[in-house]
Amino acid sequence: MGTPAGFPEYRMRLFVAGTERNSVMALNNITNICRTHLKDNHTLEIIDVFENHAAAMAENILLAPTLVIDTPCREIIVGNLENERQILTALGIR
Amino acid sequence: MRQNALTVGMDITALEQTGHFFVWHAGVDHTQVKNGEFNIDALLAIIQGQARQLQARIIMIDALDVLLRVFHDAEQREDQLYRLNTWLKDQGFTCILTTKVFPPPKQNTGFDIADYMADCVIFLDLRILNQVATRRIRVVKYRGSGFIPNEHPYLITSQGINVLPVTSIELAAYPPPGPFVSTGISGLDAALDGGYRHGAAIMISGDSGTGKTTFIASFAACCCDAGQKVLFASFEEASPAIIDSMISPGIDLQPAVESGRLQFHIALPEALGPEEQLFDLLQKIALFKPDHLVIDSISACRRMGSDTAAFDFLVRLIYSCKMKQITCLMTDQKLPESPFAATATAAISSICDTMIALNFIDTGDHTDREMTVIKSRGTHHSRKHENFHISDNGIVFLQKTTAQGGR
Numbered sequence: 001m002g003t004p005a006g007f008p009e010y011r012m013r014l015f016v017a018g019t020e021r022n023s024v025m026a027l028n029n030i031t032n033i034c035r036t037h038l039k040d041n042h043t044l045e046i047i048d049v050f051e052n053h054a055a056a057m058a059e060n061i062l063l064a065p066t067l068v069i070d071t072p073c074r075e076i077i078v079g080n081l082e083n084e085r086q087i088l089t090a091l092g093i094r
Numbered sequence: 095m096r097q098n099a100l101t102v103g104m105d106i107t108a109l110e111q112t113g114h115f116f117v118w119h120a121g122v123d124h125t126q127v128k129n130g131e132f133n134i135d136a137l138l139a140i141i142q143g144q145a146r147q148l149q150a151r152i153i154m155i156d157a158l159d160v161l162l163r164v165f166h167d168a169e170q171r172e173d174q175l176y177r178l179n180t181w182l183k184d185q186g187f188t189c190i191l192t193t194k195v196f197p198p199p200k201q202n203t204g205f206d207i208a209d210y211m212a213d214c215v216i217f218l219d220l221r222i223l224n225q226v227a228t229r230r231i232r233v234v235k236y237r238g239s240g241f242i243p244n245e246h247p248y249l250i251t252s253q254g255i256n257v258l259p260v261t262s263i264e265l266a267a268y269p270p271p272g273p274f275v276s277t278g279i280s281g282l283d284a285a286l287d288g289g290y291r292h293g294a295a296i297m298i299s300g301d302s303g304t305g306k307t308t309f310i311a312s313f314a315a316c317c318c319d320a321g322q323k324v325l326f327a328s329f330e331e332a333s334p335a336i337i338d339s340m341i342s343p344g345i346d347l348q349p350a351v352e353s354g355r356l357q358f359h360i361a362l363p364e365a366l367g368p369e370e371q372l373f374d375l376l377q378k379i380a381l382f383k384p385d386h387l388v389i390d391s392i393s394a395c396r397r398m399g400s401d402t403a404a405f406d407f408l409v410r411l412i413y414s415c416k417m418k419q420i421t422c423l424m425t426d427q428k429l430p431e432s433p434f435a436a437t438a439t440a441a442i443s444s445i446c447d448t449m450i451a452l453n454f455i456d457t458g459d460h461t462d463r464e465m466t467v468i469k470s471r472g473t474h475h476s477r478k479h480e481n482f483h484i485s486d487n488g489i490v491f492l493q494k495t496t497a498q499g500g501r
Contacts, residue, residue, distance in 0.1 A: 015136060017133070017135030017136060017138075017139060018135075020133070020135055022130065022131045022132055022133065023135075025130070026130070049135065049136045049139035049140070050135075050139045050142070050143075053139045053140045053142065053143025053144065054143065056136045056139060056140055057118070057140050057143075057144075060120065060121050060122075060123060061136045062120055062122065062134060062136050062137040062140070062161060063126075063132045063133065063134060063135075063136055063137070063164065064132060064133060064134075064135040064136040064139070065132060066126070066132070066136065067129075075127065076123060076125065076126040076127065077126065077127045077128075077129050078126050078127070078128055078129070078132045078164075079128050079129040079130035079131055079132045080129070080130035080131050080132070081129050081130055082129065082130035083129045083130065086127070086129050087129065090127065
């Protein structure tokens, strides 16, 4: 798959609740996936809902952690992201 | 929600404009995929952030059960409720939350814990009995409060929510009946030692056709003639039919209606539950401020749902009238097999100050009517069976009655 310069294929946002256990786990898990599978072809924005509640409100994010995949195909995944395979499927990698 | 609230007298938009109130639709996304553990922290963050902006101290969460449905097992739901409770306490918020009650068969839903955590639990219930729906409210617990644990009917009207606690009636508080007022029938005035007493509860019972409506119409016409106001509550007939039917026995209610001193309150017992019936009637009384209330007939009240419903309605109505010193003159349809009024409404006889029975008597070739005063508190009333007939000029007693006679 090609990588158009300056336009990453995978864009994601992760809503976390400060340093809560599941949020920390989710951040570790998605960071690993990015490093292993997405390389430079992605952006991952981390939003702490306690710092920026308006962002959570705007998208009706009631549960944390929540991963919002914006591209290539919109998908919302809640939980600590322990199942890597499911995320890769959602990203269209596997 | 804003539109719906308007119909019960609450203007949410106006509240929002004050800057002290904020409503948010926290819609649950059902397309989301689950991957490992999660919790309601994002919701708490949103509430915390908004509350800070608004400087709010009170949080209301409607239908928490809908959100918690995303957690599959009871244990997880319990965890979230604990999390919510701890967080609310830490933040110092007062929180009112609603949740559905899960009907039997009883299984662990995770919501039982809410009852233990909450400082105050209020149970709302809608019951349908004999086709009549009644809403009831009950305080299940309230830490540190001397609450009344009984069920109370409540209503949702265009003015909001109205709770009608029958237990809040203070018996000691109402005044004794006032001076005599003419019954509009000279023979009856004599038999009652002067008439009905102002602010008393009076029941006239009898078979169909014995003249119950004529008795109360005589009273209504007489009072209006004397410049007093009368509210005529009818559960059986429309006002034109009542006015028309009284022309034959020589009682003209039309001038009283035209002067504004006589008003009708027509209600079909089946149309509304007893609480709504009571609320409507009390509201009419509050607006019109009558001196006297006549009701035709209380036996119809059973059609509001049940004997208990009729009893509740009448007890609350009578006490309410006694508090306001409004005479309450009622008719009751007697059941054939019973000596006096024998409907469930007979149960209210103990709170009636005066009871009058009307009967047919068979003389061999025709029937006559007779009246007996069963009781009339605080008076030297007649104990005789008094014969009367319904003439073209109202009710006429045949013998000269004296209050002292035949006691």
